[in-house]
Amino acid sequence: MNKDNRVILVTGATSGIGLATVQNLKNSGFQMVLTGRKPEKVEACAKEVGVPGYVLDVANEASCETVVAQVEAEVGPLWGLVNNAGIWLEGDFEGHSTSQIRSVMETNTLGTMFMTHAVLPGMFERKSGTILNVISTGALYCRKNISVYAGSKWAIRGFTGCMEAECGPKGVRVMGFYPGKVSSSMYDTAGVPRDLDIAMAPDDAAHMINCMITDEKNVWGQLSARSLSDYA
Numbered sequence: 609m610n611k612d613n614r615v616i617l618v619t620g621a622t623s624g625i626g627l628a629t630v631q632n633l634k635n636s637g638f639q640m641v642l643t644g645r646k647p648e649k650v651e652a653c654a655k656e657v658g659v660p661g662y663v664l665d666v667a668n669e670a671s672c673e674t675v676v677a678q679v680e681a682e683v684g685p686l687w688g689l690v691n692n693a694g695i696w697l698e699g700d701f702e703g704h705s706t707s708q709i710r711s712v713m714e715t716n717t718l719g720t721m722f723m724t725h726a727v728l729p730g731m732f733e734r735k736s737g738t739i740l741n742v743i744s745t746g747a748l749y750c751r752k753n754i755s756v757y758a759g760s761k762w763a764i765r766g767f768t769g770c771m772e773a774e775c776g777p778k779g780v781r782v783m784g785f786y787p788g789k790v791s792s793s794m795y796d797t798a799g800v801p802r803d804l805d806i807a808m809a810p811d812d813a814a815h816m817i818n819c820m821i822t823d824e825k826n827v828w829g830q831l832s833a834r835s836l837s838d839y840a
């Protein structure tokens with residue numbers, strides 16, 4: 609695969625899986641674009657990795673459309689999009705506020721749809737593109753205490769499968785990656801610290817994303833993965 613000039617944008621790339629993915633794919637030769645919602649983090653991470661950085665809140669559709677247009681004008685047409693931005697919410701459903709519920713659905717679900725909506729016209733015109741959605745094993749089963757997070761990801765599981773069928777004939781791959789526990793700051797940020805000794809490293813998740821993206825003749829519809837130590 610000739611990766612020169614292949615521009616890939618990653619959302620939520622200021623930490624965890626997103627940041628590791630930008631670094632990993634850059635090392636593979638892609639032209640990466642790092643995005644995140646906090647300007648100071650975007651600036652620091654983009655500088656550290658050595659790629660262009662843009663402030664992008666995926667929950668805001670105007671931000672999605674504007675930043676995609678800006679990146680395509682300044683860096684180049686988008687060959688790839690990794691919809692990675694996401695937040696965790698845990699606990700009994702009745703204990704969540706409606707604003708917490710809205711926030712998870714807007715980031716995890718609508719954010720993925722808004723970004724996909726923003727990049728697709730260009731990809732269809734070029735008859736080429738790759739969209740990889742970072743979903744979760746939480747979209748493969750049901751259990752208590754994760755109703756909103758799981759609901760947000762189950763929605764994207766359905767969206768990804770439908771878009772895989774709809775976009776494939778137009779030359780655009782849409783794929784879903786379903787990691788189990790990853791040792792990122794996601795749980796800490798949500799105020800529910802976890803022992804992540806048994807979790808997969810963000811670099812390992814990034815490696816799998818790289819495999820899915822670079823195998824360009826094939827569509828990896830659903831790849832789920834857990835660290836071996838998570839089975840102990």
Ligand SMILES: NC(=O)c1ccc[n+]([C@@H]2O[C@H](COP(=O)([O-])OP(=O)(O)OC[C@H]3O[C@@H](n4cnc5c(N)ncnc54)[C@H](OP(=O)(O)O)[C@@H]3O)[C@@H](O)[C@H]2O)c1
Nearest residue numbers: 620622623624625665666692693694744789790792793794
């Ligand atoms: N960690 C796990 O065990 C696990 C397992 C399965 C799936 N996942 C999924 O993997 C993805 C990445 O999570 P992670 O584990 O790497 O966690 P993380 O380190 O917390 O990274 C999440 C990223 O998303 C960003 N973000 C949050 N809301 C955003 C918004 N509205 N617009 C743009 N960016 C936003 C965060 O930026 P801020 O600093 O601004 O908040 C952060 O950079 C998520 O979709 C998550 O659901 C994680």
